[in-house]
Amino acid sequence: MTNAEPQNLPEYLLYIGGEFVPASSGQxxxxxxxxxxxxxxxxxxxxPEDVNLAVAAARGALDHGPWGQMTGRQRSKLIxxxxxxxxxDADLLGETETRDNGKLLREMQGxxxxxxxxxxxxxxxxxxxxxxxxxxDKPNYFIYTRxxxxxxxxxxxxxxxxxxxxxxxxxxxxxxxxxxxxxxxxQTPVSALEFAKRxxxxxxxxxxxxxxxxxxxxxxxxxxxxxxxxxxxxGSTEVGIKVGQAAMGHLARVSLxxxxxxxxxxxxxxxxxxxxxxxxxxxxxxxxxxxIAGSRLLVQDSVHDELVxxxxxxxxxxxxxDPLDPETEMGPVAFRxxxxxxxxxxEAGRAEGATLLTGGKRATGHGLDAGFFIEPTIFxxxxxQMSLATEEIFGPVLSVLTFRDEAEAVSxxxxxxYGLGAGVWTRDGQKALRTAHAVKAGTVWVNAYRAxxxxxxxxxxxxxxxxxxxxxxxxxxxxxxKTVWVELTGATRDPFTIG
Numbered sequence: 001m002t003n004a005e006p007q008n009l010p011e012y013l014l015y016i017g018g019e020f021v022p023a024s025s026g027q028x029x030x031x032x033x034x035x036x037x038x039x040x041x042x043x044x045x046x047x048p049e050d051v052n053l054a055v056a057a058a059r060g061a062l063d064h065g066p067w068g069q070m071t072g073r074q075r076s077k078l079i080x081x082x083x084x085x086x087x088x089d090a091d092l093l094g095e096t097e098t099r100d101n102g103k104l105l106r107e108m109q110g111x112x113x114x115x116x117x118x119x120x121x122x123x124x125x126x127x128x129x130x131x132x133x134x135x136x137d138k139p140n141y142f143i144y145t146r147x148x149x150x151x152x153x154x155x156x157x158x159x160x161x162x163x164x165x166x167x168x169x170x171x172x173x174x175x176x177x178x179x180x181x182x183x184x185x186x187q188t189p190v191s192a193l194e195f196a197k198r199x200x201x202x203x204x205x206x207x208x209x210x211x212x213x214x215x216x217x218x219x220x221x222x223x224x225x226x227x228x229x230x231x232x233x234x235g236s237t238e239v240g241i242k243v244g245q246a247a248m249g250h251l252a253r254v255s256l257x258x259x260x261x262x263x264x265x266x267x268x269x270x271x272x273x274x275x276x277x278x279x280x281x282x283x284x285x286x287x288x289x290x291x292i293a294g295s296r297l298l299v300q301d302s303v304h305d306e307l308v309x310x311x312x313x314x315x316x317x318x319x320x321x322d323p324l325d326p327e328t329e330m331g332p333v334a335f336r337x338x339x340x341x342x343x344x345x346x347e348a349g350r351a352e353g354a355t356l357l358t359g360g361k362r363a364t365g366h367g368l369d370a371g372f373f374i375e376p377t378i379f380x381x382x383x384x385q386m387s388l389a390t391e392e393i394f395g396p397v398l399s400v401l402t403f404r405d406e407a408e409a410v411s412x413x414x415x416x417x418y419g420l421g422a423g424v425w426t427r428d429g430q431k432a433l434r435t436a437h438a439v440k441a442g443t444v445w446v447n448a449y450r451a452x453x454x455x456x457x458x459x460x461x462x463x464x465x466x467x468x469x470x471x472x473x474x475x476x477x478x479x480x481x482k483t484v485w486v487e488l489t490g491a492t493r494d495p496f497t498i499g
Contacts, residue, residue, distance in 0.1 A: 009039060009042050010040075011028075012190060014054075014193075014213065015196035016053050016210050017054075017206050017210065018057075018200065018205070018206025023047060023050055024049040024053075025046075025047045025049075027044070028045060029043060029214075030042055031099075031100055031189055031190050033099050034333065034371055035322055035323055035370070037336075037371060037372070038370075040099055041099075043193065043213045045214045045215070046214040046218045048221050051218065051221045054181045054222075055152060055228060057206065057210055058180060059179070060207050062149070062179045065206065065207055066205045067205045070177070072175075075126045075175065076123045076124070076175075077123075078202055079119050079122060079126060081202045082119055082198060082204075083119035083123065091112070093163060093194060094110070094111065097161075097188070100188040102323055102334055102372065103286055104323045104329070104331050105323055105325075107285070108161075112164075121455060122175040125175045125472060129147045131144055131146045131482075132144065138499065141486065142485075142486040144484050145481050145484070147176075147479045147482075148481075148482055150253060150479060150480050151178060151229030151230065152179050152181070152228050152229050152230075153178050153179070153228070153229065153230045154183065155173075155182045155183070156183050156223070156231065156233040156235065157169075157183065157184045157185060159184075162184055163191050166195070168257075172469075172474035172475045172477065175475050175478075176478035179207060179209070181210045181211075181212060181222060181228070182210065183211075183218055183219045184213060187334055188334070192211045223243050226250045228250075228252050229253065230252055230478065231247040231254050231255075232254075232255050232467075233254070234256075236258065236259050237258040240256040240259075244466075255467030255468075256467065257458075257465045258420075258460060259291060259392040260293065260419075260421055260460065261391070261417075262295060262420055262421040262441065264294035264297050264423040264449060265298045266279070266303070267300050267406075267424075270426050271425070271427065272306060274425070276307060276310035277314075278294075278447075278448065278449040279294060279307075280318075282423060282450055283396060284315060284329075284376050287331060287332070287333055287374075288397060289395065290394075291421075292421035292443070292450060294449055295393060296413075297399065297400045298401050298403055299400065300405075301403065304402050311378065312357060312358060315359070315378055318330050320373055321366070321367065331371075333373075333374060335372060339362070339373075342374055342395035342397065345397065346361075346377060346379075348388075349386065349397075353381070353386075354379040354380070354399070357378040357379065358375070359374070359377030359378060360377045360379075361375055374396060379397070379399050384412060384415050389401060392418070406431060406435065410438045410439060413435075413439045416462075417462055419462040419464050420465070421445070422445070423446075423449040424445070432446045432447070441461060442459045442468075454470055455472075456471055457469075457470055457473045458471075
């Protein structure tokens with residue numbers, strides 16, 4: 001394998017109103033391959049005028065174009081068609097994502113091969129959204145409700161799993177009949193523009209799907225735009241709070257999928273080999289760059305040494321390298337600034353008194369020098385007050401804490417501002433359920449970790465966010481409920497009393 005990139009970089013354009021167009025400023029930037037450290041694609045830098053054009057295109061498609069007049073069945077056919085195109089091109093899209101964010105090809109292609117399942121599921125929901133008839137307490141009225149699309153959606157997508165997390169927003173909002181302006185992360189802009197080609201091929205009307213690439217100022221302008229009816233954001237809690245505040249400035253609805261510091265709780269009676277494998281999956285798969293990373297290992301004190309030894313043995317043998325190589329087990333982190341931040345967090349952990357068992361530094365040699373690699377890292381002797389236990393690092397850094405009994409395990413698990421995911425490992429089914437019910441997290445895996453599906457709701461408690469993605473609950477996030485009262489008799493009444 002080589003770290004070289006092609007000399008002639010592919011050039012991309014914005015996608016607005018069904019057309020690929022340059023940014024109004026004429027400015028461009030480059031996407032950097034985290035493995036090579038080199039530019040690999042040229043993308044436009046959108047500006048405020050492009051935001052206005054994209055929102056206007058989305059509004060026009062909804063209010064004046066064919067999309068707003070389509071039945072659920074007609075939308076369903078288009079979504080099904082898109083699913084077929086994505087199935088055909090899954091491997092190409094996965095490779096694009098790997099070049100953009102440095103994650104393993106097997107992971108990104110695996111995610112892209114899953115995408116059609118989401119679109120097929122929501123295609124089936126598009127013609128099944130319905131209201132209710134309500135028994136009236138007034139005999140002269142017939143009352144019913146309608147589910148109507150919330151309107152124009154701004155979808156702000158992160159860099160760690162761009163197309164999967166876009167899909168968690170796009171598939172249900174299309175089923176609901178909304179239109180969208182997508183803002184991918186400025187570190188990973190290419191896959192959304194490649195995706196736009198597939199949307200166009202599927203035959204969606206112009207303006208239904210729009211993509212703006214650029215920096216944080218583009219996202220800020222989009223979120224604050226008065227023509228946006230809902231903001232769907234995935235990213236850090238810090239940025240999510242700002243996004244929510246900006247959206248509320250014009251009373252746009254908001255759903256936020258934010259950060260996590262998820263506990264992986266291992267009891268003494270667990271299958272320790274399975275638990276160790278789950279710990280590895282939870283923190284070192286995807287290089288720890290996932291909101292549900294099991295970054296806090298809570299292990300019962302009597303099996304601490306045995307479990308940590310198992311995890312350590314596997315961690316030091318993880319193969320780092322070219323993420324396009326099928327033999328690689330962990331690729332680079334997504335960009336240089338993120339690498340530097342992870343290294344600073346590791347130094348802070350050492351300064352606080354935690355024991356660095358392995359890792360904690362940049363990985364070099366064996367073809368890794370040009371990339372943004374960090375060694376798989378494990379800290380033991382971590383207390384609940386240390387930054388290693390409280391702050392999201394978003395990298396391959398595991399913090400190990402111990403507990404004495406079930407009550408302390410639950411207390412430690414819940415001692416966090418976050419509440420996105422959690423794992424529970426035990427052979428005792430009753431204890432598993434007690435713990436799963438007591439932990440304050442949106443998703444709890446029992447004797448497993450890091451599984452998701454289109455039909456299982458996903459979202460967080462506390463500062464891990466608001467709203468739910470996936471399942472039929474997600475479609476409702478993109479609808480408004482309208483209540484219709486129909487007077488049945490034609491009789492007049494006193495206009496100065498409530499009906």
